[in-house]
Amino acid sequence: ARHRRMLTPAFHFDILKPYMKIFNQSTDIMHAKWRRLTTAGPTSIDMFEHISLMTLDSLQKCVFSYNSNCQEKPSDYIASILLLSSLVTRRPHKLYNHIDWIYYLTSDGRRFRHACEVVHHFTADVIQKRRMALRDLGQNASLKPKQEKTLDFIDVLLMAKDEEGCHLSDEDIAAEADTFMFEGHDTTASGLSWVLYNLAQHPHYQDQCREEIQELLHDRDIEEIEWEDLSQMPFTTMCIKESLRLHPAVTAISRSCNEDVKLPSGQIIPKGVICLISIYGTHHNPAVWPEPEIYNPHRFDPAASKQQSPLAFVPFSAGPRNCIGQNFAMAELKVTLALTLLRFVVRLDKSQTVRRKPELILRAENGLWLQVEPLPAEP
Template sequence: MKIFSKSADIMHAKWQHLASEGSARVNVFEHISLMALDSLQKCIFSFDSDCQAACRLVHDFTDAVIQQRRRTLISQGSHDFLKAKAKAKTLDFIDVLLLAKDKDGKELSDEDIRAEADTFMFEGHDTTASGLSWILYNLARHPEYQERCRQEVQELLKDHEPKEMEWDDLTKLPFLTMCIKESLRLYPPVFGILRYCAQEILLPDGRVVPKGNFCAISIFEIHRNPSVWLDPEVYNPFRFDPKIPQKRSPLAFIPFSAGPRNCIGQTFAMTEMQVVLALTLLRFRILPDDAEPEPRRKPELILRAEGGLWLRLEPLSAGPQ
């Protein structure tokens, strides 16, 4: 939580500087992607690359970090080093993987750890950036929802000094969370997935998907299915009101996929989106950029906007304290 807040502070300080004369026109996708990368490097490696300040991506150091950390373990004796970090609650993701053992007591190899770290790294920053950028876009287009979110955050943090989010605060932002989910419905960062059929699948109309086939599943289309969602093209956060019983299938909304191969980082991603969105709305008013045409969706590995996602930012305060 503290890392998310600090990374957001750095991004917001840049925005304050850009908007020092009133408002700023910003490609939020680019800025948020760097912010999310900054957070991941700190959470995975305890590494501060200054990637937001220097605006340079640092992706190719995973092996060196793992080997250096393992040498530290050896020099300091077995796992005493990691156990001390665990007790002090300063473990990062690499530490957790170095401590991990299978049921036979076998440790992960450097190759295993690199694969896990790379998965978290590359799946975990641009996807979150996509999600947050489209959320800001939707709230810019719906100022009434944006203001309600802001009031919710202001009420929650009015007695917090400094203005940081705590873990227990996450459950106290129900409307903000509803707005995040509705944006993830309309603009899922991962818009499609593949699944291998390990057995025959009988469809409702009687047809059979043969065993051994790969199936392409469109999360984007599932989220806009008119037989499930009323007015599916409309941004309506109240679809996710926890006080209203939902009759739809739990598989009607799958922004993080579903089943045994769902997203390993979904709690991490949702937490980061809640923290960064809350602090952003506390400090800025988000407005559409009238100089730009309506953004065209650009489906690559993740859902981007063609030419970037440009919004205007108006500071509401002096920024991060």
């Protein structure tokens, strides 16, 4: 709870606004790759592969003010994060892997340890350098973005204080930064990949979103989404929300009961029991969402959604432990989706079967392949 209170300023709108430039730039880099791949015509692209690198690129810049060019060339740090995400998912499937000393003797365990060292060394190095820079700034350090540099996540954590004026330790800051890197890239990549899949399945909704974005940017010299634009794309937002309902990036969460909980059936969940709550199950429950398998963005029309329980739609969880980065994630989702629809048509690849695959996040078996074609430039 103490950490949560100290982290909250890192996600204030004033901190998030300058990140818009980063979201636009990272999306531009990804789209430049797509244009190269589509020079000979429509090309099938694995959305998860490309979008994961794009969200990692954005996060490195937002968390560490570090540009690894990971969308263009290999990065040890990024490779380690991707490897760890895969190993963590695989580990529980074998009983002996639950015992640490046995796991670390296996080839997976050795790779896990090495990847952890790479990630931890990178984070510790950034924190140490930034702490020295802040020490030099002394009293002039504040939570306002500097003109020459966007205030990043590490800056905010280094300056954060609790009610008694105590700062976070380097270990605490490293843990929070690593969590943000792991939780922030995969989930947003999943949300983006699935919304593009749903709009490829429903071209009339895709066209409607595109018209909304074109209208928003029609008198601009530069194709760039600004902070004020985020509230000016109501239908695109409805499409994103309906996709997060149908394909929530995180499929389940757990909660420990701190008191006895009485269910409508009269049964009691005793205090201390850890419950697994299925977000996917809630979003696909016909008693909560009629015709739950149908993609219908109009469910999230403001007039219709007033009738819904606030706990019917929980892609970012709910309550005091909900996702602290949900405004960050929604901003990045909107920027990337808007720019993508402005520049490309996305279609289903009929040669590929799409099957949902729940891991740490909701993926697709063998990738999520969609056909991408650049829109002709307007005269």
